Amino acid sequence: MTRTNGRAADALRDVKITRNYLKHAEGSVLIEFGDTKVICNATVEAKVPSFLKGKGTGWVTAEYCMLPRATHTRNQRESAKGKLTGRTHEIQRLIGRSLRAVVDMEKLGERSILIDCDVIQADGGTRTASITGAYVALADALQTLVNNGELAESPLREAVAAVSVGIIDGTPFLDLDYPEDSNAEVDMNFVMTSSMRFVEVQGTAEAEPFTIEQMDAMRSHAMLGLSRLFELQREALQA
Amino acid sequence: MTRTNGRAADALRDVKITRNYLKHAEGSVLIEFGDTKVICNATVEAKVPSFLKGKGTGWVTAEYCMLPRATHTRNQRESAKGKLTGRTHEIQRLIGRSLRAVVDMEKLGERSILIDCDVIQADGGTRTASITGAYVALADALQTLVNNGELAESPLREAVAAVSVGIIDGTPFLDLDYPEDSNAEVDMNFVMTSSMRFVEVQGTAEAEPFTIEQMDAMRSHAMLGLSRLFELQREALQA
Amino acid sequence: MTRTNGRAADALRDVKITRNYLKHAEGSVLIEFGDTKVICNATVEAKVPSFLKGKGTGWVTAEYCMLPRATHTRNQRESAKGKLTGRTHEIQRLIGRSLRAVVDMEKLGERSILIDCDVIQADGGTRTASITGAYVALADALQTLVNNGELAESPLREAVAAVSVGIIDGTPFLDLDYPEDSNAEVDMNFVMTSSMRFVEVQGTAEAEPFTIEQMDAMRSHAMLGLSRLFELQREALQA
Amino acid sequence: MTRTNGRAADALRDVKITRNYLKHAEGSVLIEFGDTKVICNATVEAKVPSFLKGKGTGWVTAEYCMLPRATHTRNQRESAKGKLTGRTHEIQRLIGRSLRAVVDMEKLGERSILIDCDVIQADGGTRTASITGAYVALADALQTLVNNGELAESPLREAVAAVSVGIIDGTPFLDLDYPEDSNAEVDMNFVMTSSMRFVEVQGTAEAEPFTIEQMDAMRSHAMLGLSRLFELQREALQA
Amino acid sequence: MTRTNGRAADALRDVKITRNYLKHAEGSVLIEFGDTKVICNATVEAKVPSFLKGKGTGWVTAEYCMLPRATHTRNQRESAKGKLTGRTHEIQRLIGRSLRAVVDMEKLGERSILIDCDVIQADGGTRTASITGAYVALADALQTLVNNGELAESPLREAVAAVSVGIIDGTPFLDLDYPEDSNAEVDMNFVMTSSMRFVEVQGTAEAEPFTIEQMDAMRSHAMLGLSRLFELQREALQA
Amino acid sequence: MTRTNGRAADALRDVKITRNYLKHAEGSVLIEFGDTKVICNATVEAKVPSFLKGKGTGWVTAEYCMLPRATHTRNQRESAKGKLTGRTHEIQRLIGRSLRAVVDMEKLGERSILIDCDVIQADGGTRTASITGAYVALADALQTLVNNGELAESPLREAVAAVSVGIIDGTPFLDLDYPEDSNAEVDMNFVMTSSMRFVEVQGTAEAEPFTIEQMDAMRSHAMLGLSRLFELQREALQA
Numbered sequence A, B, C, D, E, F: 001m002t003r004t005n006g007r008a009a010d011a012l013r014d015v016k017i018t019r020n021y022l023k024h025a026e027g028s029v030l031i032e033f034g035d036t037k038v039i040c041n042a043t044v045e046a047k048v049p050s051f052l053k054g055k056g057t058g059w060v061t062a063e064y065c066m067l068p069r070a071t072h073t074r075n076q077r078e079s080a081k082g083k084l085t086g087r088t089h090e091i092q093r094l095i096g097r098s099l100r101a102v103v104d105m106e107k108l109g110e111r112s113i114l115i116d117c118d119v120i121q122a123d124g125g126t127r128t129a130s131i132t133g134a135y136v137a138l139a140d141a142l143q144t145l146v147n148n149g150e151l152a153e154s155p156l157r158e159a160v161a162a163v164s165v166g167i168i169d170g171t172p173f174l175d176l177d178y179p180e181d182s183n184a185e186v187d188m189n190f191v192m193t194s195s196m197r198f199v200e201v202q203g204t205a206e207a208e209p210f211t212i213e214q215m216d217a218m219r220s221h222a223m224l225g226l227s228r229l230f231e232l233q234r235e236a237l238q239a
Helices: A086-100 A126-147 A178-183 A212-238 B086-100 B126-147 B178-183 B212-238 C086-100 C126-147 C178-183 C212-238 D086-100 D126-147 D178-183 D212-238 E086-100 E126-147 E178-183 E212-238 F086-100 F126-147 F178-183 F212-238
Strands: A015-019 A027-033 A036-045 A059-066 A112-121 A160-168 A171-174 A186-193 A198-205 B015-019 B027-033 B036-045 B059-066 B112-121 B160-168 B171-174 B186-193 B198-205 C015-019 C027-033 C036-045 C059-066 C112-121 C160-168 C171-174 C186-193 C198-205 D015-019 D027-033 D036-045 D059-066 D112-121 D160-168 D171-174 D186-193 D198-205 E015-019 E027-033 E036-045 E059-066 E112-121 E160-168 E171-174 E186-193 E198-205 F015-019 F027-033 F036-045 F059-066 F112-121 F160-168 F171-174 F186-193 F198-205
Touching (some): A036 A126, A059 A086, A086 A126, A086 A186, A112 B112, A126 A186, A171 A212, A186 A212, A198 F212, B015 B212, B059 B126, B086 B160, B126 B160, B126 B212, B160 B178, C015 C126, C086 C126, C086 C160, C086 C198, C112 D112, C160 C212, D027 D126, D059 D126, D086 D112, D126 D160, D126 D186, D126 D212, D160 D212, E027 E126, E036 E126, E059 E086, E059 E126, E126 E160, E160 E178, E160 E212, F015 F126, F015 F212, F086 F186, F171 F212
Parallel strands (some): D059 D112
Antiparallel strands (some): A015 A027, A036 A112, A160 A186, A186 A198, B015 B027, B198 C198, C036 C112, C160 C186, D036 D112, D186 D198, E015 E027, E036 E112, E160 E171, F036 F112
């Protein structure tokens, strides 16, 4: 299989991270994984969900949405349907758990950070781009709190990013775009921290169960891609 | 009152229209009225609502949404609430009626054009920017149908655009931004066609009822602003 | 065009206002604009919405509904559908804004008046009849508070009423009934106060955009009709 | 216990049946049981629910609603809540079953009659007034079908009506008004046909279980009241 | 008509009551009326609904649900539909009222008992089995409060149970199973206390109105069956 | 850490599979993983979702629910809330994907198998028990189709089962019960087929990211446990 632009099997698409993308949010990032484009806005709120009230610890959560025409054919809005699809629930829970893994909630104190990931153009990998961009928006929002003197230091422990790997005709490929994803037998998402430890691993056999050797090969590709994503996040945050 | 950047009372903000903004929709426009930014995507569907089936005529409709953090403080998503607010209903019905006024539905044939207006950043005038940008996205989507040979000629009769005028301390101002809008006693939206006829007029006294003279003064400002918007639409479509 | 009962182009239908129509509400009015019949009930509540708590000011809001068989063919109940239509949202927001324009919220104090407008028979002009009748129910409810000694004086600044004007075959007609409304090219609703100032103006080109001259002609008809409605409200309240 | 207006323990309140109350429905009745006022509109539809399609038989069903301020304090609209209460479900199912008991569905053919019972003023007994009035609206709607030549004869087998009986301080009272109902230990509703057979019997001990003797005493009162209601229905239909 | 297993017209099906069926609830019962199987779980909560707060009295309420495949063909889940059916509302309100009739709410104090009746297999009589089993779960939950020292004595006044009687071909039969119920002309449910007084009586003519003599015959059968159910409850609670 | 009953770190809890548990479903299984008890009912429907119509292939899907008091404290019913939680969506999508992985949809033909997994008692591992039991119910339902002559042979390719592994204090433990799960730093679910290939892998760091070595250790435990579960499924199906 030849990939678009002659991309290698273990290469990421072009990744672009634009900070301060919109003006109102405490952290606002446009992240692009090739043609996939996601706006990640981080909002700081001076309150926590009721199950945390009075415990002195904070909370980080996420919401995920796609513009109706982010995709090749139009999807009905979830607001018009009156409820979220199972897919949306699954993705926004995944983003929230991934971000919480790198935040020291006691240092954050009784505050919530809510990350909105809005996909304006989709071409595969919207959930992994969302996590990777959301981390940068989160870092900016927390830095705002440090700059304002509301926090003594950032409660971030390390970085978090995500990437997908798929198997097509028995071979693993990193960071699938939409046409590749549609042909993949297996799709596996890896969320790791910058100390190269795992936060979330989700693998699904779309067509054919996969072997232990295939799982290991996908994991190797993912770790390579994630190392590169951590570099790109660092560069963006230092710019 | 001095306006931002020394803008005159009857001057528009900087307006920018970017065509082909996203890749999937048949028409895709980013329109900016100052800091207000709206993505307008036009989708062509080969079917009509049930009340039109078999009548040989088409339909144009619109949906409107704001990103949760398009505004200074975050708004809850309507998909999470499970229903649209009254404000959203009101605005998307207005956009739909405005666009239908300039389309010859018989020439369109049994097809629907659905325009999605998604506000990614709000600073006043989101509904007027939406209508003005939606027209350009609609024109592009209809041109696609002409280019494909599906339509012999575009069913557009003329252009449509919209602008707001407000009264602050008794004086009318064109195209209010958000801080101005918050101080306005009256807010009036005008939707006109390029033959300078009215499609929609909506005036609301937020604080103090307005006189017939004030209504006429607002109307004059609006007609001036709309003439300029029609020029900008033409330039964008010829680019 | 000949109108039913030989009505002149600038004449209202027979308008009838019955106070104390039902026994439980603090203000209860049946208003009839020809065959359009709306029950307007005003309820006083000793609380305000949360965004006003502790500010010492009051609130006035409205809900609007039609009996399923108020119309020629039956409409499904919004309670059975599980949500309000866009049209209902639009109308009840309009009624609420219109009434708030004539109430001094500081004099009202931390109280809410909720006006329910239930259309039991529809024949065009249900929103304008609702506003006109709701004002009388509101006046009665506020007078109850004065009579009870809860308010020193009525917080009403002046009266408010509404009327529609439409253009049929290029000619403006006042207070359209349903068959007229179905044939109108333009439908414009005017909400004014008794000092002849505007609270809301909403004009919609249903079929053909309208000129500035047509807008002025509609406005003249509306002002004539509204002068007569203010008289009828006064007579009803003095009866 | 002395009842309002010196009413006897086994006497109905004043009952008034106004036919042709509103102009659009095929049958439209205002029924009053004292201060309880219910509008019953019957709509004929040329279709049946899907479980009956193609079987050649008809259907009769009902919906029930109260105006928000039909009661002493205001109730939230079910359309605003987004769902029907259990009480509404219970009542509208009861009305529907009661009416179906007297209609020959094969004679009706593949048609539905939908009865809307809208309580505009409540003072106890809204469900029994609804059934009693709905029967008259149903009879009128069916007669319309006969008059139009759509049916050879009315599919009504006999009349149906309903009344409540309650026990207060151990004594049974017929047709409770709201203050009486609030003090009743037992509330029992009887729906009968004009051949004096039972369609529905629903008794509920609100405070204290009741004996077999009390049940028989309530039944006697109910049968007396129902005989009188059948007379009143007949008179109304012959007027 | 011959009944399954040669059951007499006035005989119950085999009734089996299993206490401590599941481990988490304060009272947990599996009740079987023949092939009808219902899990009744009683939960104690240290709070009351808002309308009772601060009054020093308790509350008992119930919820009712069927597994989708409790029945011969599968029913859609109410959670997937997003709302309860009218039938479910009707049944759970009936169960709640029945149980409240035998509890001294002042002795219970500001506590709620919530009974969940989940039908895992349905073969007619699910509501009567639910009430009969719910009583035993309730008794166990209240005994837990006595055993814990939270209550000085059980607030139960007496037992409550329920049974159905139907008329098939003019003859009354006790405790109908599903095939019998499908053929019944009349279905009547009786809820009584162990002092043989009535809490709820609900009779419905499914096909043909019923006479006063038939009502009396059904009542006799019901009282016989209920005497036996009270014995079975007593035996279960003493086991 | 000592486990309940002295269970080894790599040992399953007692697993019990009861076939033909309820009488209506085409496949009905009660599966117990220790104190976790799930009823799995398989329903055959002679239709497929609309996206598959006319393609000649079948579909397998699942729904998941817990009785409100399956858990230590009561959970509100999703039917009462009016929507499914994100957790439910996630789990039922997982069950559906897992089962589809072992069914040859072309052999199944245009039929759907819907598996209902209803947790009547929860003690950790409800999703893995559901998948393991659902497979047996699915096998029974498919065998019914073979026995009826509707299918020439079962479309099952192999078996599927699931198990969880968690890390507590750095050590991996197989098949966590609820108290163990509450203390786990990592929770990882493995769904495999009987050829020991992976269908789904889902690992989540609840408290602390995990290393590649820990992931491998969890995988080893899971494969051991799954081998045993495949034996137990085989035994149950041969019984």
